[in-house]
Amino acid sequence: MKPQTAPRAITLLTDFGSGSSYVAQMKGVILAALPSATIVDFSHEIEPQNILEAAIYWMEAVPVYGAATVHVAVVDPGVGTSRRILLLELEQGGLLLAPDNGIAAPLIELHRARSLFSVENVALFRASISSTFHGRDIFAPVAAYLAAGGEPSSVGPVVETYEPLELRSPTVEILDQRCTITGEVLVVDRFGNLMTNITRDLLSQFGAAPQLALSSAEVILGATSIGAIGRTYGDVEQGEVLALFDSQGRLEIAVRGGSAARRFGAATGARVRVVLDPPRA
Template sequence: MGRYGWISLTTDYGTFDGFVAACHGSIARVAPDVRVIDITHHVPPADVTRGSHVLAQTAPYLPESVHCAVVDPGVGTDRRGLAIATPGGVLVGPDNGLLIPAAEALGGIDTVVELSNKDWFLGDLSRTFHGRDLFAPAAARIALGAELTEAGPRADPGTLVRLPAPVVTLGDGYVEAEVLTVDRFGNVQLAATGGLLGGLGHDLLLNGGVRARRGATFADVEQGDLLVYEDSAGQMAIAVNNGRAVVVLSVTPGDLVRVANR
């Protein structure tokens, strides 16, 4: 494989402890000249679904990279560690569904290997910190141009763990979709694509009783009013001009929201 000048990191480690610094250190010990982009370290703890969406919606906008992602409630079990080659970069992390949406966003899966070569580990492999001891040093070796097959045996892409597909239902004058994410501004992103807004009118009802307007940007509605729009990731989303849609709707990821003509 070719060399990569960048490694991205996505984790649920937070920034109050030394976990992220240890991962940076593991990379620097193997590949000191490779630069690191921190996508986020504030994925909610063990929220693989949230981490998968953040990674998939961000990775295509980064330089071609090795993307190291660790949201890993199964750490220390028999779940596999993987490296996945795609046309747009390489993904490294646990086999729990975290990497698959990003692999699809980067052009699809070309090759998968299991990270089992102990020479690629950084010292003894901790039972609880594979980000430091396995995934970060593996990402660094790949960034330096190591062949994936050096990391371990090939794996059948059909055997990879995949997260359940989010719910999206289309009806006469409505779209019902699962909440994918809620960002720090309180905007609610749905599993439905923004293009489905074209089948709806401009005056809408959310969950049967909350009034909203279809628009393109926050200022298309009055301050405090609800807007349904296509967000920067191409998804249908709900916002409040100068407010928090998540509070108004009282939803969390996984809940269903119906967007219907008024």
């Protein structure tokens, strides 16, 4: 093991539910191996088996943590099958431990990876391994080993490939100087806000053009006009609908003090369009 002054922190992201004994069992294994471990609960409320939601959560949360962190994600519909478990070592030093089902793919693609390993060293696992609970029997003890300063290369062989995550990109159509960007709802958060795959950066590419005005953009959910893009929730009265950019730069549809998902009966995959018209003379 590498000498270090303090163990790495361990973060946990699962779909087990906060009241589940599964989370407690994982923590028990970690603390038995590393009593001084600092364990941070990212979330245990990922929708069951929703790999996309877990991947987006990791994309948002992992970059704000420092190098001395082991990030663990257990949203694992393929547990017990031939699917691999991956350990990703980021250039900045953070470690990501996840099933090879696409959860880690966006971070691998957005942040330079120093190395990628297949977790196969059974000496690091619990003595008895359940075919349905690798979170406790593999992820937890390996995370404790890494947090204590264990060498990432000890977990298994270097690999070059990983399972991609299918993320559809918005489409852009320009006709008679009118630009229409069509995307979809990626995630519905616990407030009922609709988080889309349309970003501020994408809109700015067109809104900054001389013939198009971002300030005149109209957001449309399905066949319902939401209106222009606001700045913050306080731009509208309680119960009113608005579109705005969230803290990650994604277009969001919300109801102040309410739920856009309930108001519109919208869910993941719902179509969202942004129409940019040329400025009026």
